[in-house]
Amino acid sequence: MLLLIVLAIVSSFNIYALPRVSLIVASPIPEEPYTLYGHAGLRILDAxxxxxxxxxxxVFDFDKPGFAWNFMMGYTDYQIGKLPSDFYITDYLKRGSNLDEIVLNLNADEVSRLDSLLSINMLPQNRVYRYNFFYNNCATKPLEILQKAMKAKLVFPRIKRITYRDLINEAEYSMPWLIFGTDLAVGSPADRPISAEQAMFFPKMLSTYLPKSKIVYDNGYAKPFVLSRQTLYSPIGEEAQEQLHANRMNTPVVLLFAVALLGMLIVWNVRSVGEQSFWHKFARLYSIVVMVVAGLTGCVLFFLAFMSEHPCMWPNANLLIYHPFYLLIALPLLLWKKRGSLIDRCFHFIIFVALIAYFAVSIVLLQHISIANFGSVFAIASVALYRIRISKYKDDKTGEKTF
Incomplete structure (x- = not known):
């Protein structure tokens, strides 16, 4: 009996002496676009x-030469840093983030291995890593090093169907233009169901799924991965959350549908060559603006899909709506005074077919269709119909250029 009491005392002393390992998850704040996704850090507390x-x-440096270009290419290099917990916690609380501290259920050997791995990671030659938004970021890196330290299987819970795009759109709720931009850039791979482990690229999901996870050892013994969880509330956190969840007007949808309605109005009013010259001039200007904007957008999407290293950018059905051919072919046809009407008509017929094909391809790829894209499709289709109609009229009547 006395021996059991002594062992219990020794065991409790060892638990107390063991450094506490926890993940600190900062909630999103509406400060900068990159702060919308939250943040995660790994805390070591040795009493x-x-x-x-x-x-x-x-850790990254905005002022580093070539940062913007490297970010576009997907060559962004981040690095690991270390700072006192008080400073880290205070900084995030002042900025408006609430902090979830998730205390992990690690034994002495696991803590020791983790400490060794962190020391190796902190060496100058090992600090820098190639950042990847979905697969290699501030939330996936600590989870990766924890799994190496445990030498056991970390079993995550089964979750309802969720995709990368779902989580991105949730984070970007307060910025409709950012949602529209990412919906354009990110292709169909972002719409495939993901596991709980994959979902934890989004720091907020660490707080959701880790408390439901288990450590399973080779001998079959299993234990909860998380010992406890507590939340530190920011004095301005409630205000920050209100801004994140504010019901803002979806300006991309409103603007693009307004542009589409204008295009349909133009097609309706331009009925014959030589009549209503105002509408012809306005139609040409409208066509040029639409082709330039759609073409430039297409250049960005083409670059991201085929030249950058960003994940989930290809295949992307949005390239059937936005592509560089508007600048390479459509714009010269609009500006070239001695253009051939047959070429004009054929090209814009192909554009019209591609716009219809966009919906079929999106369904086949299971890619999300942004509501704002309907406005873009109608606007570009209006230009295509106008050009087909005007070039056909010239062929059938005089064959002469009207404006």
Missing amino acids: QSGRDEVYNWG
Whole structure:
């Protein structure tokens, strides 16, 4: 009996002496676009030595030469940093983030291995890593190093159907233009169902799924991955959350549908060559603007899909709506005074077919169709119908250029 009491006392002392390992998850804040996704850091608290540090894999330098270009190409390099927990926590609370601290259920060997792995990661030659929004970021890196330290299987819960796009759109709710932009750029792979482990690229999901996860050892023994969870509330956190969830007007949808209605109005009013010259001039200007905007957007999508290293950019059905051929072919046809009407008609007929094909391809690829894209489709289709109609009229009547 006495021996059992002694063992219990020794065991409780070891638990107390063991450094506490936790993940600190910062909630999203409406400060900058990149802060909409939240953040995660790994905290080591050793009461005996007084050590209390947060390891942060989200360190980058905006002012580094070529940062913008490298970011576009997907060559963004982040690095691990380390700072006192008080500073880390205070900084995020002041900015408006609430902090979830998820205390992990690690034994002495696992904590020791984790500490060694962190020391190796902090070496100058190992600090920098190639950032990837979905697969290699501030939330996936600590989870990766924890799994290496455990030498056991981390079993995550089964979850309802969710996709990368669902989580991105949730994070970007307060910025409709950002949602529209990412919906254009991100292709069909972002609409495939993902697992709980994959979903934890989004820091918020660490707080959701880790408490439901287990560590399973080779001998079959299993234990909860999380010991406890507590939340530190920011004094301005409620205000920040209200801004994140504000019901803002979906300006991309409103604007693009207004442009589409204008295009349909033009097609309706331009009925014959030589009549209503105002509508002909306005139609030409409208066509040029639409082709330039759609063409430039297409250049960006083409670049992201075929030249950058960003994930989930291809295949992308949106390239049937927006592509560089508007600048390479449509714009010269609009500006070239001695253009051939047959070429004009054929090209715009192909555009019209591609717009129809967009919906079929999106369904086949299971790609999300943005409501705003309907406005773009109608606007571009209006230009195509106008050009087909005007070039056909010239062929049938005089064959002469009207404006």
